[in-house]
Amino acid sequence: MSSQNIYILGIESSCDDTAASIIYNGRILSNVVASQKIHEEYGGVVPELASRAHQQNIVPVVHQALEKAGVTKNQLQGIAFTRGPGLMGSLLVGTSFAKSLAYGLNIPLIDVNHMQGHILAHFIDEDGFEKPPFPFLAMTISGGHTQIVKVDNYFDMTVIGETIDDAVGEAFDKSGKILGLNYPAGPEIDRRAALGNPNAFKFTKPKVDGLNFSFSGFKTAVLYFIQREVKANPNFIEDNLNDICASIQYTIIGILIDKLKLATKQRAINHIAIGGGVSANSGIRQALKNGEQKFGWTTYIPKFEFTTDNAAMIAIVGYLKYLEGNFAEQDVVASARLKI
Ligand code: KG4
Numbered sequence: 599m600s601s602q603n604i605y606i607l608g609i610e611s612s613c614d615d616t617a618a619s620i621i622y623n624g625r626i627l628s629n630v631v632a633s634q635k636i637h638e639e640y641g642g643v644v645p646e647l648a649s650r651a652h653q654q655n656i657v658p659v660v661h662q663a664l665e666k667a668g669v670t671k672n673q674l675q676g677i678a679f680t681r682g683p684g685l686m687g688s689l690l691v692g693t694s695f696a697k698s699l700a701y702g703l704n705i706p707l708i709d710v711n712h713m714q715g716h717i718l719a720h721f722i723d724e725d726g727f728e729k730p731p732f733p734f735l736a737m738t739i740s741g742g743h744t745q746i747v748k749v750d751n752y753f754d755m756t757v758i759g760e761t762i763d764d765a766v767g768e769a770f771d772k773s774g775k776i777l778g779l780n781y782p783a784g785p786e787i788d789r790r791a792a793l794g795n796p797n798a799f800k801f802t803k804p805k806v807d808g809l810n811f812s813f814s815g816f817k818t819a820v821l822y823f824i825q826r827e828v829k830a831n832p833n834f835i836e837d838n839l840n841d842i843c844a845s846i847q848y849t850i851i852g853i854l855i856d857k858l859k860l861a862t863k864q865r866a867i868n869h870i871a872i873g874g875g876v877s878a879n880s881g882i883r884q885a886l887k888n889g890e891q892k893f894g895w896t897t898y899i900p901k902f903e904f905t906t907d908n909a910a911m912i913a914i915v916g917y918l919k920y921l922e923g924n925f926a927e928q929d930v931v932a933s934a935r936l937k938i
């Protein structure tokens with residue numbers, strides 16, 4: 599992309615992962631993530647605890663990223679950080695750390711939109727991974743987001759559909775909670791779904807116009823269904839766990855694929871790039887692959903470590919903005935509801 603030698607530090611602290619990464623031109627040299635275990639016992643992220651853990655983690659995580667990359671801080675040309683969207687207390691930790699470091703080193707500060715990060719993670723140079731051609735549709739699916747974005751260029755993006763309530767990862771996690779599974783339940787539902795019958799139980803798909811999503815009604819439907827069945831058979835969950843997981847997963851995948859079918863048709867774009875923690879789901883991956891034959895689209899899924907919350911995706915955006923000379927001022931503020 600460039601003949602210059604550019605080292606950028608990326609910092610991510612929008613939710614419950616404290617992460618730092620060094621990118622050298624388009625290649626990732628290190629990608630360190632400290633995940634906060636503390637939230638597991640609460641069944642979800644507790645904002646106050648997240649922000650305190652970021653404060654404890656940020657210095658060692660940045661140190662480790664530099665060390666793993668074999669780079670000293672004096673070699674850095676810029677510091678990129680997640681400005682939003684996310685939890686305010688969490689964002690503030692990364693934002694103030696990035697500002698002070700950039701100020702101390704007297705190098706550019708680069709603000710990054712977390713959602714653009716998920717999408718532009720596809721542009722990290724990585725052997726065996728093809729980059730999507732413009733224009734493409736990006737679907738970001740995680741515990742915090744569910745969004746379809748039309749991407750015309752690196753920084754020319756339009757949100758064309760998003761959830762009006764819960765994120766798809768929450769649909770997995772909250773259904774799992776009803777079934778007594780540990781948080782986050784997505785990976786276990788995925789594992790059990792592979793052993794169960796996806797047509798064992800029927801859950802109606804929410805009716806939402808256009809390309810938007812809704813998952814809160816689905817979660818309630820699962821709750822009522824389980825309550826009703828458990829009344830008749832107290833062992834209903836244990837007796838049918840794999841089938842229940844398979845049926846839940848099948849319904850969720852159906853919702854996502856329906857919207858992708860509509861989006862590709864409406865926009866006449868056949869390249870689909872997926873990101874976010876839920877893109878690890880084996881059923882979704884399979885359905886996307888099948889769609890290549892059935893619906894004629896091409897799918898792009900980045901390396902796993904670049905799909906969940908990470909700082910490599912912040913570093914690549916930092917690198918792309920650096921090339922354009924698009925920097926932030928020292929008075930930039932974190933923004934919990936930052937839009938694409
Ligand atoms: O991107 P991520 O690590 O963090 C954010 O939420 O931003 O995504 C975590 C979400 C959780 O809801 C988790 O249950 C879900 O991704 N997840 C999965 C799978 N792996 C992670 N959901 C379904 N199947 C999986 N294999």
Ligand code: ZN
Pocket residue numbers: 712716740742743874906907
């Ligand atoms: Zn995210």
